[in-house]
Amino acid sequence: MIQVDHLTVNFGPSVAVRDVSFSVTQGESFGLVGESGSGKSTILRTIMGLNPDWSGSIKIDGQDTKSTSRTDLARRAQMVFQDPYASLHPRYVIGQAIAEPMRINKLPDPEKRTVELLDLIGLPGQFRFRFPHELSGGQRQRVAIARALALNPKILLLDEPTSALDVSIQAEILNLLNQLRRELNLTFVIVSHDLAVISYMCDRLMVMRNAEAVETLSREQLRSRDIAQSYTRELIAAS
Amino acid sequence: MSVIADPIIDPKRALRAARIAEFKSFARRFARNPLGMVGLIIVIALLVCAALAPILATHDPYLPALSDRLAAPGAEYWFGADELGRDIYSRIIFGSRLTLLIVALVIVTSAPVGLVIGAIAGNYGGWVDRIFMRITDVFLAIPKLLLALAFVAALGPGIVNAALAITLTAWPPYARLARAEALIVRNSDYVNAIRLAGASDFHIIVYHIMPMCLSSVIVRMTFDMAGIILTAAGLGFIGLGAQPPLPEWGAMISTGRKFIFDQWWVATVPGFAIFIVSLGFNLLGDAMRDLLDPHLRQRR
Numbered sequence: 001m002i003q004v005d006h007l008t009v010n011f012g013p014s015v016a017v018r019d020v021s022f023s024v025t026q027g028e029s030f031g032l033v034g035e036s037g038s039g040k041s042t043i044l045r046t047i048m049g050l051n052p053d054w055s056g057s058i059k060i061d062g063q064d065t066k067s068t069s070r071t072d073l074a075r076r077a078q079m080v081f082q083d084p085y086a087s088l089h090p091r092y093v094i095g096q097a098i099a100e101p102m103r104i105n106k107l108p109d110p111e112k113r114t115v116e117l118l119d120l121i122g123l124p125g126q127f128r129f130r131f132p133h134e135l136s137g138g139q140r141q142r143v144a145i146a147r148a149l150a151l152n153p154k155i156l157l158l159d160e161p162t163s164a165l166d167v168s169i170q171a172e173i174l175n176l177l178n179q180l181r182r183e184l185n186l187t188f189v190i191v192s193h194d195l196a197v198i199s200y201m202c203d204r205l206m207v208m209r210n211a212e213a214v215e216t217l218s219r220e221q222l223r224s225r226d227i228a229q230s231y232t233r234e235l236i237a238a239s
Numbered sequence: 240m241s242v243i244a245d246p247i248i249d250p251k252r253a254l255r256a257a258r259i260a261e262f263k264s265f266a267r268r269f270a271r272n273p274l275g276m277v278g279l280i281i282v283i284a285l286l287v288c289a290a291l292a293p294i295l296a297t298h299d300p301y302l303p304a305l306s307d308r309l310a311a312p313g314a315e316y317w318f319g320a321d322e323l324g325r326d327i328y329s330r331i332i333f334g335s336r337l338t339l340l341i342v343a344l345v346i347v348t349s350a351p352v353g354l355v356i357g358a359i360a361g362n363y364g365g366w367v368d369r370i371f372m373r374i375t376d377v378f379l380a381i382p383k384l385l386l387a388l389a390f391v392a393a394l395g396p397g398i399v400n401a402a403l404a405i406t407l408t409a410w411p412p413y414a415r416l417a418r419a420e421a422l423i424v425r426n427s428d429y430v431n432a433i434r435l436a437g438a439s440d441f442h443i444i445v446y447h448i449m450p451m452c453l454s455s456v457i458v459r460m461t462f463d464m465a466g467i468i469l470t471a472a473g474l475g476f477i478g479l480g481a482q483p484p485l486p487e488w489g490a491m492i493s494t495g496r497k498f499i500f501d502q503w504w505v506a507t508v509p510g511f512a513i514f515i516v517s518l519g520f521n522l523l524g525d526a527m528r529d530l531l532d533p534h535l536r537q538r539r
Contacts, residue, residue: 049435050431050435071437074436078435078436079431082428083428086427087431087432088429089433089447090429095254097429100436101436104438105437126253128253129253129254129256129257130257144432151436151437
């Protein structure tokens with residue numbers, strides 16, 4: 001579903017991601033974990049085309065992202081951002097924010113589908129007419145998820161989806177995401193610094209450090225502590 | 240709450256209700272600022288004067304009455320009469336139309352130009368930004384009144400030319416302002432999110448960046464109006480703005496200059512009008528800034 005080969009991303013003179021490769025299969029939930037600055041969010045942004053300066057190859061659904069148009073890419077993969085306070089336009093009511101991707105891509109009946117999406121993420125239809133500042137952090141993140149699902153993507157990239165939220169809300173959002181993955185048959189790539197979140201959500205995970213991939217583990221390997229690298233052990237011990 | 244229709248059935252009305260509620264909370268916060276209210280009242284008074292000038296005026300502002308030359312303020316001429324015996328009060332009232340006309344002309348032309356240039360420069364960055372901003376710098380480097388003077392001198396005096404001349408010097412600050420906002424907004428997650436949804440640059444600039452620049456621009460606009468009135472009066476004073484017999488306030492001061500020691504009211508009354516109106520716009524601008532400026536307003 002997603003195939004990343006020898007990805008290197010530069011920010012000017014510094015290297016944010018160095019020669020990272022991984023692949024994610026259909027329906028899988030893949031985790032990227034590591035301390036802040038290790039390049040995990042950069043990988044997501046690069047997959048979505050938000051970083052211009054990179055080399056290597058990224059294939060989504062078998063298609064090279066470099067030769068795929070943005071609108072085409074938009075219908076295959078969408079992203080949910082870390083900070084739900086910054087990812088919703090402050091002047092748009094929730095309904096407009098969710099319907100906008102559908103309007104841009106000229107999908108039929110955006111109004112009706114907005115209500116369906118709100119229902120899907122567990123918010124009542126009246127929320128369409130609220131402004132973001134009237135919502136709590138968890139509700140905003142739900143709206144951001146609904147907006148990402150508006151174009152019916154098969155892949156959802158989640159950049160620290162719960163780190164800006166209260167602990168009590170985190171579990172709710174994670175459960176919602178798991179439920180959506182089952183119901184809509186989605187493929188997830190989740191970035192987090194929190195191993196607990198990753199081990200709860202992901203089938204496989206990749207540990208990153210200083211812009212490089214340390215190792216890739218399955219959930220079973222993580223549970224049985226079948227770990228090759230000492231850095232990964234330190235990370236687990238710290239969490 | 241029961242008045243609001245079921246939003247599922249009537250989405251348009253519910254959307255309007257949400258917008259009205261938003262506006263009401265804005266109005267409530269505005270009303271808490273007494274100086275801002277004073278400014279608003281002055282500006283509304285100016286608008287009323289301009290709209291109802293024929294009703295409010297007691298005399299024909301253009302009709303000379305030579306027997307009443309330079310009459311002192313009194314029952315017949317509330318603010319006195321000028322050197323041709325025209326009622327100064329009526330001329331002030333009609334002059335408010337000219338003032339508003341110039342302000343409106345300048346704002347309508349300069350703010351959108353600046354906003355568009357700034358938003359485009361900020362959104363694209365790189366060489367587009369560099370070219371647009373250097374052009375802006377060139378205009379900013381020339382003293383305002385001097386450029387306006389040169390422009391009017393070249394095109395000939397008159398209200399429209401004066402407005403054009405002021406516009407020429409008034410748009411660069413808007414471009415600067417809009418660019419600064421756009422630079423912040425274009426990297427924000429909500430713009431990224433909509434970019435990922437396949438939105439074009441045009442869509443992003445018009446529907447996402449410009450609305451976010453708007454509040455700064457409106458604040459700046461309200462402040463600018465005071466400056467525009469002063470510049471227009473200045474041009475009128477040196478004879479390059481509105482031409483006689485138009486009752487433009489700056490031109491009125493200019494003719495009153497000759498009599499300032501003996502018939503003080505001829506120059507003082509229009510001067511006072513300019514002062515009050517500028518003050519009103521400044522107070523209004525201050526209040527607007529307190530409410531709208533994204534750098535002062537804490538995250539709600």
